[in-house]
Structure formats: C-alpha cells, structure tokens
Amino acid sequence: MELNKVKFVYFLGIGGIGMSAIARWFLKNGIQVSGYDKTPSTLTNTLSEEGINIHYEDDVRCIPQEILINRDSCIFIYTPAIPKDHLEKNFLLDQGIPLYKRSEILGWITEQIPTLAVAGTHGKTTTSSLLTHILKNANKNVTAFLGGITQNYGTNFLPNEGPEDIICVVEADEYDRSFLTLFPYAAAVTSTDADHLDIYGDDSSVKESFQLFVNQIQNEGYLIQKNGLGLKSSINQDSFGLENGNFHARNIRIENHRMVFDMVYPNGIISDIPMRIPGFHNIENALAASALAMQVGVSAEEIKEGIASFKGVKRRFEYHLESNEHVFIDDYAHHPTEITACLKSIKALYPNEKLTAIFQPHLFSRTKDFLEDFAESLTLADEVYLLDIYPARELPIPGINSELLLSKINHPNKQVISKKDFVQKMKIDKPKLLVTMGAGDIDTILGDIKNAIISL
Structure with a gap:
C-alpha cells in the first residue's frame, strides 16, 4: 500500500517502546492512529495526550467501526508479544485482514530513505540514540525510530524536517528476527550474545540471524562491528572495542565521577572526549555511533560535541x-x-x-x-x-x-x-x-x- 492511500492505522500492543515510535510517525504524517495495549503506562498516557485513541480491554467491540468499514485504507500492526489466544488478533485474522509486524512496517517506511541501523543484543538503544543526537547536533535532517526515551529530546521518535536529504536511524531489533526486514545503507552490530532463546533455541541460531542481517546491508554500504564478533561481509567495514579495533579508546580516566577518553580511529584521534553518560560499555557505544556518523559526513569536532552533550536514555544508567x-x-x-x-x-x-x-x-x-x-x-x-x-x-x-x-x-x-x-x-x-x-x-x-x- 502506498503511503498516500493510508487513512488509518490500528495497533495491537501500541504501548511498546518500538511500536509507539511507529505510531507517532504515522500520526505526524496526518494519519488517524488507534490501538490496544494490555495496561496503561506513562508512554500510553503520552500517546493518548497526543491524540491517539487507546483501550486496554481485549474486546473486539473496542476496535473502531470506522476502521473495520474502511479496512482497505487501514494498516493493522501487531507486536509478536501479543498471545496466540488474543481475541482481537484472532478476530482480525478470521476476517481475512493482514496483520503486519512493526519490523515489516519499519522496513516499508525506510525503503526509500538512506538508513543507519544499530543491532545487537546489548547496547543498541543507547548507540542508536547517541547516533541520532550526533546527527542532530551536526544539523543533519534525521528521522529516528528508537527503543528508548532519549533524555535530550524526551521521545523515542524524531521526525525529519522536510523531505530533502533525510537520514533515517533505526534500532534494529533481533527479537523474533524482526531486523531481517531491513536493508540499511550502513549498520553497527554491538553484540551477538545469546538471548531470546525462547525464540531462537540456541546460541548458534542467534549468531546466524545476525549474519543474515549483515548480509542485507547494501553493497555500497558499511559495517562496524564489535571486535571479535566475527561476522563476515565483503563490504567496507571496521571494528570497534574498548582496547582493540579500528575504533578504540585510550587514556580512559574518571573525573568527578564521569568518564573522559580519547578516541582512536583510522584517520586520527579525537582527544579528551567527556561523557555525561558513565560506563565502560557506553564508551564502546560511542565508538560505534561515531563510526556510523562519519559515514554520512559528520566531522570529528561535531562528533566530540555530540558525545559531550548527550544526556543518555531513560532507564539506561x-x-x-x-x-x-x-x-x-x-x-x-x-x-x-x-x-x-x-x-x-x-x-x-x-x-x-x-x-x-x-x-x-x-x-x-x-x-x-x-x-x-x-x-x-x-x-x-x-x-x-x-x-x-x-x-x-x-x-x-x-x-x-x-x-x-x-x-x-x-x-x-x-x-x-x-x-x-x-x-x-x-x-x-x-x-x-x-x-x-x-x-x-x-x-x-x-x-x-x-x-x-x-x-x-
């Protein structure tokens, strides 16, 4: 379906951090949004205040009739966390209505936009949020779909300003192999540790899924992966790590309970970078975000300014x-x-x-x-x-x-x-x-x- 034909969007599980970002994107583009979630939360309350109709009963009667009447101009989106016996989900399926995962819709949105994706079982939310802030700080026209609420902007979704020279930042979620709908221009992989074994079964299947994701990066694109992950790719690539990799840190020190470090990268050194977000793991996140930012023309000085002014993500340290x-x-x-x-x-x-x-x-x-x-x-x-x-x-x-x-x-x-x-x-x-x-x-x-x- 073409965007100009979409009049309504209905969500099953609208309160999730990733789903809510998609909901906000449609709302910003003038499309009527509504949906279900299991329980109220701060995030669902905010969505309601922004004009989205949300209900918390699994009841077919709560689905707006206008949507069912005009189903051909509505996109129905669900989260895999919705149980198999969910009444609304099964009603829609029985009606022959196609249901799409968030990842499928995200892939659809970003088809025509150069996309920087951040994947990893750990670190992807902070890395993608920091990358977004670095790009905004460098006056890039960025739209972002994030997995956390950024402290700098108070949101998990940032809209672009106009249609020209858009750069899209996406947090690429490995849960249920969702990130395999994305075909980014460039990507970072921060970790491939075993997780979501209820979905994958074993560690090797997790690693295989990340390899498939890397295979989908565009041929003229770029990969930055944590040193030692061993993901294979023939495209232009670098590695990062606290001590080892093309991008690494040196002279790490703690000043007033905050970390300061020098970034070593293939073309030079960025010295004395102060971080408002503490943690050795966040230095690594900063290295990955910086590598992607450099791919779209952000300067070393702009990167240092972006890292220094990044306030972090809610519920991340x-x-x-x-x-x-x-x-x-x-x-x-x-x-x-x-x-x-x-x-x-x-x-x-x-x-x-x-x-x-x-x-x-x-x-x-x-x-x-x-x-x-x-x-x-x-x-x-x-x-x-x-x-x-x-x-x-x-x-x-x-x-x-x-x-x-x-x-x-x-x-x-x-x-x-x-x-x-x-x-x-x-x-x-x-x-x-x-x-x-x-x-x-x-x-x-x-x-x-x-x-x-x-x-x-």
Missing part, C-alpha cells in the same frame, strides 16, 4: 539521585552481560562505597536459560535484593522463580522482597549507593524509592 549523601541509578539491564557491565561501571565510579542492587528478573525462560550467569553477575554487588520474575508474555515455568535464583547467588547479603517492602526498607536503610535493574515494571516504583531515600 539513569541518575535519579546524585549528591554527596546519596547516589541512585536505574538501568534497564536484564541480561547477565548487561548486569555485569552496569555493576562494574558503578564500582569503577564509586570504588569506596557499598553498592546495594535490586533486580527484577524478566521472563521465566530467560531466568531459566541464564540462571547461573545471573547469579554470578549479581555477586558483584555488596547487597542484593530480588523482586519476583516479571512474566511479560510468558506463563510461569514450574520451579523457576526468584527464590531459585537467590539460592544460586553466592552472597551473604541477599533477599527476595516485594516492591512495597523494598520501598519501606529504603526509608530505614537510606543506602549511599543504590542501583535498580530490570526490564519489567520496576520503573513504577522509582519515584517511591527516591522519596523514601531522601525522606526525613
């Missing part, structure tokens, strides 16, 4: 308190590799402080697949709390729970706790250094935790 009395950081880390990177970075920034961590495991299958790795990564904290597993799209797996994970953590200071009880405990303990981690709904208590810590 986000400070909620930062004072001499208390530091409270929240992070989306939900995989052992991410937890390790987060905790090691905090320890490097605050080496003399006791680190309290609370983690909400995400998915029963992920907890089962990486049980020992989760346990090992969490031992980096000095004190560990676990919330119950957040199920998301899954039904419980017998015997897989936070108590089992707790038993595997080789640590004397550990406890399974409810959200309510943890907030109350923070009123008493008032830790000097706290990190909350997880991809579920732990973010719903961040304000309560902050208030508990600073309460008299």
